[in-house]
Amino acid sequence: MAQSVFAPWADPNEKPLIQFRNVTKRFGDFTAIDDLTLDIFRREFFALLGPSGCGKTTLMRMLAGFEAPTEGTITLDGKDISPVPPHKREVNMMFQSYALFPHLTVYDNIAFGLKRSDMSRDEIAARVEQMLKMVQLQKFARRKPHQISGGQRQRVALARSLAKAPKLLLLDEPLGALDRKLREETQFELMDIQEKTGTTFVIVTHDQEEAMTVASRVAVMDHGKVIQVDTPDRIYETPNCVYVADFIGDVNLIEGNAYPAGDDRVSIEWAEGQPGIIATPAGAVEAGARITFAIRPEKVAICRDRPEDLPNAVRGRILDIAYLGNISTYHVALPSGHVIKAQTANDRRIARRSFTWEDEVWLGWTATAGVVLTQ
């Protein structure tokens, strides 16, 4: 049986579950969401990434029904949701501040939404137990929120929002307070739930790795605008602008002027006395246009002798080495003053490492290793 790739956004016949159409949200004269248009499809695991204050929570609150758009429309299943009050929306939200009911036990917090539905008592009890087990809080069922730790509270909030198994789940930084191991387990659980129930997830996270792991698509936001929406790998490999390239992961950014160099390639003049960088832009670039060349450190090879097989090679001196356990990042200063980061896997013990501070080294990369960004 052929496994079809999950990519409803690429299918023109697929109808989005959620559509933002030119949505603007203002608080007084402050614009929190700025003319935003976005489609989210059924069964997606959609991650919102962006700096603090860029409007992620506001976007979620509009979906949950706590804020109304100042302009534009939001549709769910093709219907405008603005007249639907929060309690009638088949949407559950996990609040960034958790918003646990302080007068109720962990158990009753999780059961709260279920009791509003037409489930029987036994069904509710079974469901709550299942949720408690998932977030590993069975032992704390009888405690009040103020009697448990921050991470435990976060898990209660998560369990409470998951309990009703809604059509659309909004998770505002659901795993931020958890330790790495528990976080990875919970990420796995979330993906599992998503697989089993087909729920659509919209998740806010500050953890890029998390976004990369769980998301079907990632939206990078800034100042109330969506800058790029794409699959995690494309966001990482082919950012559409300097902002996204810089926001996601580590990157070397080199400014220069691009000139055609045949074969769809360009040569980028970036420093006096240095050979032009040979790169392959995604689209046409005007001759002499000011561009930024972005390349991830792990795509830069570091070697003692000039790499003859690579079209791009520059010479520099090691300024700094950041040892991160499995990988090391070398900061290499070029004669032009640029500092380029190169990353290598530490497949040897530290004592046998081939380079050290002040070493003269060569950096090299292929013509397709980096991207040419025009904005």
Added chain:
Amino acid sequence: MTGWGDRLRGRIVVAVPYLWLMLLFMVPFGIVLKISLSDYAVSIPPYTPTLDPSAGWSGFQDFLGELDFENFVWLTQDALYWKAYLSSLKIAVISTALTLLVGYPIAYGMANAPDEWRPTLMMLVILPFWTSFLIRVYAWMGILSQEGFLNQFLMWTGLTAEPLTILNTNTAVYIGIVYTYLPFMILPIYATLEKLDASLLEAAADLGCTRVQAFWLVTAPLSKSGVIAGCFLVFIPAIGEFVIPSLLGGSRTLMIGKVLWEEFFSNRDWPVASAVAVILLMILVIPIILFQRNEQKQREAEQ
């Protein structure tokens, strides 16, 4: 290391409220208790025995020997007293409930008013305290009497043809108590409602609650401690209230505060009056302890 001086200072800080309680509560209570065990006498002061320090130890023993529980026995024999206690209890309970009914919506409205309005609203609640309590009760006499503003208004609107008799009935007492103690109900409830995190109501709505359900499931339980505090703050003084029933109430309004006043000033029977006061205090100790427990629980919950 905490120094000796620090520890001493700590002790002094703790001692001040105890000293205060000692001087202004325990000592007067001791005196009243002693008088309640004495006998009525036509003298100054109007009771015997009095403690004569010059008589020495044997004088003190004689003094103790003369004390007895006669007055308390008397209180159980005359139906007036327990009827007055029960009637006070009833009036206090009903007026506390009425005050809650009026005060909660006001506190709720204040807590949900726009931020810039709140200081003004708070001011309006506290403002009546700026005039004397007595004057405000007299003002109610002007409003509630047969020719008062209320009756004039009702007859002007045509709602009633005859003036209603309100003054000198229990209704007037309820109106007076609700009016007087309303701020004591509003302020603690307002304090808890104001602290209520709005996102809790959003969470309730998100989980399928209508606004009314959210009120009963979230707002009401979370303002419970304010309601309890408010109820005690109204109930405790209302039960011993004297001015309101004697000015607004009728001859048939029976309240223990009034009885107490009459024993002291009309009958000049200090020992019986003291016994009435001691029993009243003992009745009040129960709600006061419950009130303290509520405050304590709330403080713990906030930590």
